[in-house]
Amino acid sequence: xxxRYKVTVLCLLAGSAMTPVWAETECNLPTGLGQEAVCTYCVxxxxxxxxxxxxxxxxxxxxxxxxMVDEQAMPKIATDERALIIDYLANWFGIDKPR
Numbered sequence: 001x002x003x004r005y006k007v008t009v010l011c012l013l014a015g016s017a018m019t020p021v022w023a024e025t026e027c028n029l030p031t032g033l034g035q036e037a038v039c040t041y042c043v044x045x046x047x048x049x050x051x052x053x054x055x056x057x058x059x060x061x062x063x064x065x066x067x068m069v070d071e072q073a074m075p076k077i078a079t080d081e082r083a084l085i086i087d088y089l090a091n092w093f094g095i096d097k098p099r
Contacts, residue, residue: 034088037081045074051089055097058090 027039028048042051056064065082068074077085 030092032088032091034084034091037077037084038088041074041077041081041085052093053099054089054093055095055099056089056093057095058086061086061089061093 027043029035029038065086069076
């Protein structure tokens with residue numbers, strides 16, 4: 001993974017370390033295919049702002065998930081759900097979306 005992507009991932013995780021897991025009682029993400037999977041897998045460890053402030057390409061969202069499984073002990077996600085998560089995140093929080 002290239003340096004700038006590692007920095008992005010580290011910033012993503014550093015902010016989440018300051019927010020307790022129980023901080024999010026609702027998953028108020030935009031409605032769409034993959035929303036439930038993101039709420040299940042991402043919001044379990046990260047606050048919503050940590051997810052929604054990112055603007056990453058589909059490829060980089062994929063790299064983030066690989067890194068979290070390989071380096072952060074995130075459980076592997078089934079291929080179909082993983083694809084839903086990446087597509088959802090790239091669609092709603094991709095590089096071309098305004099903050």
